[in-house]
Amino acid sequence: MSTSAVRLDGLTKQYPKTNKAAVSNLSLQIPEGAVYGLLGPNGAGKSTTVMMLCGLMRPDAGTVNVLGMNMQEQGTEIRQKIGVASQEIALFPTLTAYENLFYFGRMYGMPGAMIRSQIDKYLHIFGLTEKSKKIVHTFSGGMKRRLNLMAALLHQPKLVILDEPTAGVDVQSRNMILDFLKDLKSEGTTIIYSSHVLEEAERICSHLGIIDEGTLITEGTRTNIMGAHPDCQNLEQLFLKLTGKNIRD
Amino acid sequence: MKTLATIYKEFLLLIRDPGGLALIFIMPLALVIVMALVQDAPFRDYQEVKLDVLFVDQDADSLSAKVKQAFDSSPNVNLVVKTDTAEVKKLIQAGAFKAAIVIPANSSETLREKTKQLIIEVFSNFGLAEASKDSVDMNAIGIKILFDPAIKSNYKQTLTGGVQKIIAGIQAQWILDELQNQLSEGRADVKKTKVSLTDIIQVKEQYASEKKYQGLMLNSVQHNVPAWTMFAMFFILYPLAGNFIKEREEGSLLRLRLISGSQFPVISGKFAFYFMICLLQFVLMIAVGIYIMPLLGLSKLVLGSNIAGILLIACSVAMAATGYGVLIAVYFRTPQQALSFGSVSVVILSAIGGVWVPVYVMPEILQTISRFSPMSWGLESFNDLFLRQASIQTILPNVLRLTGFSLVTLFISVIIHKSRTIL
Numbered sequence: 001m002s003t004s005a006v007r008l009d010g011l012t013k014q015y016p017k018t019n020k021a022a023v024s025n026l027s028l029q030i031p032e033g034a035v036y037g038l039l040g041p042n043g044a045g046k047s048t049t050v051m052m053l054c055g056l057m058r059p060d061a062g063t064v065n066v067l068g069m070n071m072q073e074q075g076t077e078i079r080q081k082i083g084v085a086s087q088e089i090a091l092f093p094t095l096t097a098y099e100n101l102f103y104f105g106r107m108y109g110m111p112g113a114m115i116r117s118q119i120d121k122y123l124h125i126f127g128l129t130e131k132s133k134k135i136v137h138t139f140s141g142g143m144k145r146r147l148n149l150m151a152a153l154l155h156q157p158k159l160v161i162l163d164e165p166t167a168g169v170d171v172q173s174r175n176m177i178l179d180f181l182k183d184l185k186s187e188g189t190t191i192i193y194s195s196h197v198l199e200e201a202e203r204i205c206s207h208l209g210i211i212d213e214g215t216l217i218t219e220g221t222r223t224n225i226m227g228a229h230p231d232c233q234n235l236e237q238l239f240l241k242l243t244g245k246n247i248r249d
Numbered sequence: 250m251k252t253l254a255t256i257y258k259e260f261l262l263l264i265r266d267p268g269g270l271a272l273i274f275i276m277p278l279a280l281v282i283v284m285a286l287v288q289d290a291p292f293r294d295y296q297e298v299k300l301d302v303l304f305v306d307q308d309a310d311s312l313s314a315k316v317k318q319a320f321d322s323s324p325n326v327n328l329v330v331k332t333d334t335a336e337v338k339k340l341i342q343a344g345a346f347k348a349a350i351v352i353p354a355n356s357s358e359t360l361r362e363k364t365k366q367l368i369i370e371v372f373s374n375f376g377l378a379e380a381s382k383d384s385v386d387m388n389a390i391g392i393k394i395l396f397d398p399a400i401k402s403n404y405k406q407t408l409t410g411g412v413q414k415i416i417a418g419i420q421a422q423w424i425l426d427e428l429q430n431q432l433s434e435g436r437a438d439v440k441k442t443k444v445s446l447t448d449i450i451q452v453k454e455q456y457a458s459e460k461k462y463q464g465l466m467l468n469s470v471q472h473n474v475p476a477w478t479m480f481a482m483f484f485i486l487y488p489l490a491g492n493f494i495k496e497r498e499e500g501s502l503l504r505l506r507l508i509s510g511s512q513f514p515v516i517s518g519k520f521a522f523y524f525m526i527c528l529l530q531f532v533l534m535i536a537v538g539i540y541i542m543p544l545l546g547l548s549k550l551v552l553g554s555n556i557a558g559i560l561l562i563a564c565s566v567a568m569a570a571t572g573y574g575v576l577i578a579v580y581f582r583t584p585q586q587a588l589s590f591g592s593v594s595v596v597i598l599s600a601i602g603g604v605w606v607p608v609y610v611m612p613e614i615l616q617t618i619s620r621f622s623p624m625s626w627g628l629e630s631f632n633d634l635f636l637r638q639a640s641i642q643t644i645l646p647n648v649l650r651l652t653g654f655s656l657v658t659l660f661i662s663v664i665i666h667k668s669r670t671i672l
Contacts, residue, residue, distance in 0.1 A: 054507055079509035088500030094265040095258070106254035107508045107515075135265070151504065 004065070005159055005190035006030035006053065011062035013048050022048040024214040026062070030207065035181065035191040037205035037222075039198065041243050045214040046194050050161055053192070054084055067158055080108070083157035087164040089144045090151070093137035097128055097147050100136060101154060108155040115154065122150040125180060142173030149177060153184075160184065161192045166200060178204055202235040212243045255518020256525075262492060263526070269488040273526060274533065277481030281534055284477050285547055289469040300404060303337045303349035303395075304328040310357030312390075312419060316350065319415045326411070338395060347400045348408055351393040359390050361423065368427045377431075392416065470548045474538035475631035476604040479566055479624050481534065482527040483595045486574030489523050490587040493578035516663060519578075520571050527567035553635045562634065562644055565651035566627040572655035572662075573623075579662040579669075598622045603629075626650045 007029050014021040023045040030036045040046045051057035052064055055075040064071035066078045091100050098119060105115030123129040126146040136144060149165055162181075166174040181204050185191060195201055201208065202222070209219040218225055225238070232238035263269055302320070306313040320326045329346070331337050337349045394412060396405055426441075433439040496502040505515050538550025552559060574591070581587035599605065601615060602624025608616055619625040626647040633639035 056506065076509040079507060082507075084504070084507050086500055086503060088503065090500035090504035092258070092262065092496070092501050093499065095261055099258070099261060103254055103258045104504065104508070107251055107505060109251065 003032050003068070004029045005032040005034070005067060006036075006192070007063075007065040008049070008053070009063045009065075011049065011052060011064065012060050013052060013057065014060055021060075021214050023052070023059075023211075026211070026214070026216050028209050028216055028219055030190060030192065032190055033185065033188050034207045035185050035193055035205045036207045036209060037201035038192055038194045038209050038211065039201060039239060040211035044211045044243075046211055047163070048214075049211065050163060050192070050194060054082065054161060055079055080155075081157055082159045082161060083152035083155065084161045085149045085152040085163065085165050087167055089148050091136050091144065091148060094135060096133050096135055097123070097139070098132040100147065101151060104151045105154050110155060118154050118156070119150075122153060126150055126176065140170075142169040145169045146173060146177065149180075157189070159190045159192070161194075163194045164196070165193070166195070166197065174200070198235040198239055208235075210239065210242055217242050251514030252518045252521065255514050256522045259492075259519060259522035263488065263522075266488070269491070272487055273481075273485065273530065277477065277484070277530060277534060278537055280481065281474055281477040281537060282541065282545065285469045285473040285538075285542060286545060288473055289547055292469040292472065299325055299327055300348070300408070301327045301329055301346055302408065303340060303346050304330050305332065305334055305337055305349065305351040306330065307334075307354040308352040308356040310355075312357035312360055312416075313352040315419050316352060316412070316415050320350075320411070323411070326408070341395045341397050344397055344399060347397045347404060349393075349395040350408075350412060351395065353391055353393070356390045356392065360420065363390075364420065364423045364427050368424065368431050372431055468548050470538055470542050470550050471632075471635055472607060474534060474542070474550050475635065476599075476624075476628055478531055478534040479570075479602075479627045479631075480595065480599045480604050481530050482566055482570040483573060483598065483624065484592070485523050485527055485530075485570050486577045486591040486595065487588060489519065489571070489574035490578035490581070490591055491584055493519065493575075494581065494584045494587055497582075498584075512663075512666065516575065516659075516666065520575055520659065523571045523574060524564075524567050527570050528563060531563045531567065551635060553638045555634050555638060555640065558634050558639065558641045558644055559631075561641060561648055562627060562630040562651075565648045565655075566623070568655035569623045569627070569651040569658075572658035575662045576658040576665075579665045599624050601625070602627075623651055623654050 009027050011023055011026040012021055013023045026045070026049060038046055038049065048057065052059050052071075053066065055064075055071050055078060058072075067081055069078050071078055092103070095103070101119045101122075102115055105118065110118070119132075120129075123132050126149070128143060128146060128150075131139065131143065136147065139147065145165065145168065149162070152160060152162075165181075166177055169177070178200060181191060181193070185204075185206070193201060193205055205222055207220065208222050208225050210217050218228075220228075222235075226232065226235070229238050229241065232241055263273075304317060304320070306317065317328060317330075320328050328350075331340075331349075334351060337346075337351070340346050341349055392412065394409055396408075429441045433441060493502070496505075502515075506512070535550065535552070539552075543549045577587050577591040577594075581590060599622075601611075601619045602608075602622035603611070603619055604624055608619045608625060608628075611619065630639075630644040630647040633643055637643075
């Protein structure tokens with residue numbers, strides 16, 4: 001865990017026609033193999049940070065380094081090595097689970113045999129083997145969410161970015177996803193985990209970064225952060241202590 | 250491989266979308282058939298339509314007999330003989346008939362007498378005869394043609410012209426006869442010559458087409474099949490933009506944006522797939538023109554002899570239509586915006602491009618504007634190929650315009666898409 005999978009330096013982004021930066025001078029480091037919980041209330045700047053991290057948005061200032069490469073210069077190579085499961089179910093609803101995964105595999109440039117073996121592996125892991133030939137729009141929310149995650153993992157990325165990966169799923173599916181993420185971490189994959197469900201973050205994250213109003217207010221290993229606030233019995237208490245109880249837009 | 254994967258994905262999406270399939274294949278086929286049937290009558294000009302015309306013969310002499318004989322032998326006019334002028338007027342007013350010809354009483358006698366007087370006057374001027382002492386002024390012969398106010402002006406002009414032509418012919422014949430009468434007066438040895446004026450000059454109508462395609466002219470099928478085929482091809486933007494924006498809204502396009510090197514295959518795969526769909530539409534619509542239209546009592550679509558030219562222009566139109574569809578899909582952010590703007594713009598492009606009515610019947614300003622519609626380029630080339638047996642060289646400027654239009658729309662689409670990929 002000595003090298004950084006992600007290093008953000010002085011990242012700043014202000015949207016047009018706004019008078020405040022969405023992300024301001026944000027710097028953080030995510031060690032390789034960590035499960036990094038990127039937490040913050042609504043409008044804190046998490047999504048903007050993730051967008052810049054994926055290369056979907058150019059920062060006004062600062063640099064993004066992912067897996068030892070600079071986003072500005074090697075964005076194409078970086079995107080080949082990261083997997084993103086967005087909060088939206090980014091799938092084709094009228095294709096089957098298999099067809100969806102095969103198409104995304106092809107778009108990653110994977111050979112057919114490799115795609116098939118990866119699909120079989122993940123269908124088995126996520127309990128969807130028997131549903132592989134079913135049209136996705138007939139799936140339950142949990143099944144879609146699992147498939148959405150599978151599509152982000154097919155090409156064996158070194159960094160996985162997950163935005164609310166358990167939103168709208170039942171307890172069983174959530175448990176399955178969280179267990180899988182632990183296994184993924186044990187294989188050395190770095191995971192950035194953005195969620196409002198702090199229990200989940202507490203359960204799987206080795207590192208935490210809490211953002212509010214575009215700035216990083218705390219960062220470190222979960223143990224260190226919790227240790228620095230002995231008055232907080234859990235992550236939720238710590239979160240409220242650091243970000244306040246005011247309702248956000 | 251990525252482009253092929255996208256083509257296959259688009260194929261799967263389309264075959265699982267019955268609404269999209271109907272919109273792409275069934276609706277255009279129905280549209281082209283309906284439009285060809287609806288526009289069949291307007292497209293037939295006077296030569297093709299048999300017009301029922303009332304005929305009131307108050308003259309009952311040679312002039313009216315000649316007029317009746319002339320129209321009876323015409324394939325385009327069916328004379329319905331009536332005797333009562335008031336009844337005729339009522340029938341026309343009621344719209345039961347489009348026109349009536351009324352030959353007043355003594356028309357033949359008056360014309361005969363007028364002709365005689367004219368010849369005598371000419372002879373007397375040359376000192377060959379004495380001016381008739383009992384010469385009286387006679388009113389002009391008042392042949393009436395009553396028209397329904399709703400009659401098309403070309404029918405009106407053709408019927409009036411026809412009557413005038415017949416009368417002029419009779420008059421010329423009678424002048425000649427009277428001339429012979431005057432010259433042979435008192436000379437029993439001179440035999441009158443029977444002269445037919447119609448044999449002197451013959452006007453032959455011919456289309457400037459190759460022998461094999463003589464008689465082929467713009468009709469409802471020849472106009473509507475290529476015109477509405479192009480309209481349907483441009484309407485490809487509906488499923489194309491609809492699917493594209495749906496993918497954007499559902500997030501699958503976001504996933505593709507996150508995959509490096511996927512932007513070109515996504516756009517090119519969509520373009521290639523819908524280009525092929527456009528060509529398939531074209532083949533189906535042409536097949537309808539050839540095999541289905543004749544079964545409905547319409548003319549058979551004649552393609553002409555330049556099949557390579559037809560394929561070339563079909564590919565160019567398909568490229569232009571797909572390029573336009575991609576631009577609409579990429580530019581607009583919501584399906585409502587894209588589909589409303591897209592469909593209205595296609596209707597406007599088709600109207601000014603001569604799909605609804607041929608460009609030559611439009612006002613001059615619209616004829617000028619139509620030069621900027623890709624559908625006009627396509628339609629002009631189809632007419633060149635189908636009716637005029639044009640060469641590839643003739644249609645090449647329009648092929649280049651359509652291809653250029655496609656490349657420009659694609660180029661703009663890629664720029665917009667890229668600008669939205671990295672914010």
